Amino acid sequence: MSATLVVAAVEDRAALAIESLSxxxxxxxxxxxxxxxxAPGEIRAVIGPNGAGKSSxxxxxxxxxxxxxxxxxxxxxxxxxxxxxxxxxxxxxRTFQNLxxxxxxxxxxxVAVGLNHGFRAGVFAQIAGLPGARRERAAAQERAAxxxxxxxxxxxxxxxxxxxxxxxxxxxxLARAVVARPRLLLLDEPMAGMTLTEKRELTGFIRAIRxxxxxxxxxxxxxxxxxxxxxxxxxxxxxxxxxxDGTPEAIRANQAVIDAYLGVAHDLEAGEGI
Amino acid sequence: MSDIxxxxxxxxxxxxxxxxxxxxxxxxxxxGVVPLVGSEYLFDALLTPFLVLSLAGLGLNxxxxxxxxxxxxxxxxxxxxxxxxxxxxxxxxxxxxxxDLVAAGVIAAAVGLVFGLPSLRLRGFYLAVSTxxxxxxxxxxxxxxxxxxxxxxxxxxxxxxxxxxxxxVTSPVGRYLFTLSVVVAVTALVWRLVxxxxxxxxxxxxxxxxxxxxxxxxxxxxKLLAFAVSSFVIGIAGVLWAFAYLRNVEPAGFxxxxxxxxxxxxxxxxxxxxxxxxxxxxxxxxxxxxxARLGDALLGGLFDSGVLEMSQRVVxxxxxxxxxxxxxxxxxxxxxxxxxxxxxxxxxxxxxxxA
Numbered sequence: 236m237s238a239t240l241v242v243a244a245v246e247d248r249a250a251l252a253i254e255s256l257s258x259x260x261x262x263x264x265x266x267x268x269x270x271x272x273x274a275p276g277e278i279r280a281v282i283g284p285n286g287a288g289k290s291s292x293x294x295x296x297x298x299x300x301x302x303x304x305x306x307x308x309x310x311x312x313x314x315x316x317x318x319x320x321x322x323x324x325x326x327x328x329r330t331f332q333n334l335x336x337x338x339x340x341x342x343x344x345x346v347a348v349g350l351n352h353g354f355r356a357g358v359f360a361q362i363a364g365l366p367g368a369r370r371e372r373a374a375a376q377e378r379a380a381x382x383x384x385x386x387x388x389x390x391x392x393x394x395x396x397x398x399x400x401x402x403x404x405x406x407x408x409l410a411r412a413v414v415a416r417p418r419l420l421l422l423d424e425p426m427a428g429m430t431l432t433e434k435r436e437l438t439g440f441i442r443a444i445r446x447x448x449x450x451x452x453x454x455x456x457x458x459x460x461x462x463x464x465x466x467x468x469x470x471x472x473x474x475x476x477x478x479x480d481g482t483p484e485a486i487r488a489n490q491a492v493i494d495a496y497l498g499v500a501h502d503l504e505a506g507e508g509i
Numbered sequence: 510m511s512d513i514x515x516x517x518x519x520x521x522x523x524x525x526x527x528x529x530x531x532x533x534x535x536x537x538x539x540x541g542v543v544p545l546v547g548s549e550y551l552f553d554a555l556l557t558p559f560l561v562l563s564l565a566g567l568g569l570n571x572x573x574x575x576x577x578x579x580x581x582x583x584x585x586x587x588x589x590x591x592x593x594x595x596x597x598x599x600x601x602x603x604x605x606x607x608x609d610l611v612a613a614g615v616i617a618a619a620v621g622l623v624f625g626l627p628s629l630r631l632r633g634f635y636l637a638v639s640t641x642x643x644x645x646x647x648x649x650x651x652x653x654x655x656x657x658x659x660x661x662x663x664x665x666x667x668x669x670x671x672x673x674x675x676x677x678v679t680s681p682v683g684r685y686l687f688t689l690s691v692v693v694a695v696t697a698l699v700w701r702l703v704x705x706x707x708x709x710x711x712x713x714x715x716x717x718x719x720x721x722x723x724x725x726x727x728x729x730x731x732k733l734l735a736f737a738v739s740s741f742v743i744g745i746a747g748v749l750w751a752f753a754y755l756r757n758v759e760p761a762g763f764x765x766x767x768x769x770x771x772x773x774x775x776x777x778x779x780x781x782x783x784x785x786x787x788x789x790x791x792x793x794x795x796x797x798x799x800x801a802r803l804g805d806a807l808l809g810g811l812f813d814s815g816v817l818e819m820s821q822r823v824v825x826x827x828x829x830x831x832x833x834x835x836x837x838x839x840x841x842x843x844x845x846x847x848x849x850x851x852x853x854x855x856x857x858x859x860x861x862x863x864a
Contacts, residue, residue, distance in 0.1 A: 278542075285833075299723075319722050319723060320725070322723055322725065323723070323724055328723070328724070336716070337717055337720070339712045339715065351706050351707075351710055351725065352724065352726065352727075353725075361701075362705060368705075371706075372706055397632075452818065
């Protein structure tokens, strides 16, 4: 009993805490015994080779996967399985590794629909155009427009997202994630497939999101250069286990991490000039 | 209506956009010119069924085009609307017809909600098959339970003559105008819905269910809402079919063929487009007549009704394949491309007209 209380006291101060989390798919362990605490306002990277369980971790935190064991703490509450339907209300937002935009909606509507969950007006009020519904909608559009401005997307607000380039779509997805001012933002490979310039720009955006929203950010990223420059702390996964957790400098010096991951990355660096 | 027309063009031009101008002009012609010049045949055989099928297509488009839930049970909801309105009219004769109309729509919505429940678990092909259950179950109920058809031996019910606010609507042009008014009113409501935040939610559920759930859209509720509203609109279409077009109701009139017809209207017209439902219905209604004329002119006596019906199916089938391959966005997209080409030519003309 007292142990739980102590844990609760610790987790209260964390934006996200993961407690002895395990997840398996038909006998294959995707995550085993993960403990991780993310402090408020922190940018925390999660790195690791392919198949290390990084995306699984984010999918558990956003409730898409139900873990076999362990708990997830969000904003001082603990869940055996995070309710995805309440994620937005809990102040958690995420992006997806593959684009997950609404192709049939304009850029503005893709972002504005991220505010739907806070609406009080029902569908009849919206059809009838009652004052409350109009006010909510106007406020949502205004907020969405401001976010588009922040991400330099204003010129494209009325375009269908399906017609935009990959890099721009990634930015729209980020805009949709932050429009509801989340306290915790989960980014699954936000830089994947981007050019160097786009990566640099996105790094700036992620820092700005943290500073402006005082949000906590957890990001999965492969580009070690980006990770080391951007994150406050780095967690390293390998075969579903947490093999390192600390500041970028500490991670650079961690022998287990070098063996599992960075060694490979250095080879790549020589070859590809990351 | 002008209110709606103006809002359509809020982004392009101050005042009337070409698109809004088009809608306003069409409405003016439909309400002001057609009733004066049309023939009885035009109203009863072409325009009224066209309008009713457009409305049914509109209803299905909300569900299939906007929300991405395929349904093969549309005519079942038409049947529910038609029988509900007939029974309300017979059993509660004191109620004004407009109340019957809305109540029948609400009953169809309730039935649609029930048959929408499988959509919470099933997707795509499996959901489509489960909506067939609605089709067969509803038809069976109306065949089997005499209470719904006033115990008529043939199962055919003749609804009481149409009467709005004490004024009997007996002429073909009257029925056309009534149908037109209802279709315009319901279309305006649907237009408001698809442009509202809830309309965005429908599309979000269609395009990426997981992402929609993550950003807090109640996916299950949104799907059920789509089923209910879609069935409401289709139910209203059923009432019009029974009271303004055929003026009798039988279960066989709402069979699977009719459900497919409505689905074809949506596919040919264009998914997720209000205009598409009207274009698709126009094609479906005019096409058999045009084919009959053409066959008659080319083949004369050889082209009897049997050949006509066969060739109709063949050509329609081909048409759907062609649309699915060449223009999945339907007639609506074709018209879009055409208007975009014409707009630069007529815009100055409209602007000059207003000045």
